[in-house]
Amino acid sequence: MAEIVLEAALGVACESLLKAIRQAERGVCMFDSDLTELDITVEHLKPKVDEIDRLRKKIGDSSNNEMCEFLRGAEQLVKTCSEVAWWNFLKKCKYSKKLKQLNASLRRLIEIDLQFDLAIGIVEISVQMEELRRLVLLEFQERKSNASSRGIFGRSRTAKILRRNRFAV
Numbered sequence: 683m684a685e686i687v688l689e690a691a692l693g694v695a696c697e698s699l700l701k702a703i704r705q706a707e708r709g710v711c712m713f714d715s716d717l718t719e720l721d722i723t724v725e726h727l728k729p730k731v732d733e734i735d736r737l738r739k740k741i742g743d744s745s746n747n748e749m750c751e752f753l754r755g756a757e758q759l760v761k762t763c764s765e766v767a768w769w770n771f772l773k774k775c776k777y778s779k780k781l782k783q784l785n786a787s788l789r790r791l792i793e794i795d796l797q798f799d800l801a802i803g804i805v806e807i808s809v810q811m812e813e814l815r816r817l818v819l820l821e822f823q824e825r826k827s828n829a830s831s832r833g834i835f836g837r838s839r840t841a842k843i844l845r846r847n848r849f850a851v
Contacts, residue, residue: 693735695753700724702757706764712774713763716781720760723788730796749791756784 703724707717731749763777 691747691750692738692753693732695750695757696724696728696731699753699757699760700728702760702764706760709764712766712768713778713781716778716785717760717763720781720785720788723785723792727788727792730792752787752791756788759784 700721703717703721707714707721759777759780763781766773766777
């Protein structure tokens with residue numbers, strides 16, 4: 683049961699962050715530009731997160747915990763921002779800066795981290811393919827050497843043919 687929750691957690695975390703941003707946009711006008719930028723970033727990130735989720739479900743991998751925790755923290759920050767009173771300018775400046783940092787972190791995640799994850803994945807697949815190629819080559823060579831020692835017909839058939847030929851000559 684916990685594995686199912688972990689597998690779906692990344693997509694759910696992204697979706698709940700998007701909902702929190704849109705709720706905060708409707709309720710608070712102090713962070714409009716910051717929340718709009720964040721909304722655009724998360725909207726851009728969501729299809730990629732859904733694709734990652736779908737592919738990881740296919741292979742049975744649920745190693746999304748770090749990214750999921752990041753998205754949950756982002757959702758909590760957005761909810762906290764939506765509770766800031768309109769007259770509290772100090773908190774507005776503080777949380778506006780945090781929202782900008784969050785947006786920058788998400789963009790970095792999209793632009794850099796996911797690309798490095800992709801490169802690492804490609805290298806891992808290449809290594810696995812090379813290992814598989816070596817195993818297939820070894821198996822082929824082993825079968826070829828076994829076939830040449832047995833002949834085309836196999837050992838028992840070859841032995842019968844040799845016995846007949848000895849007596850015939």
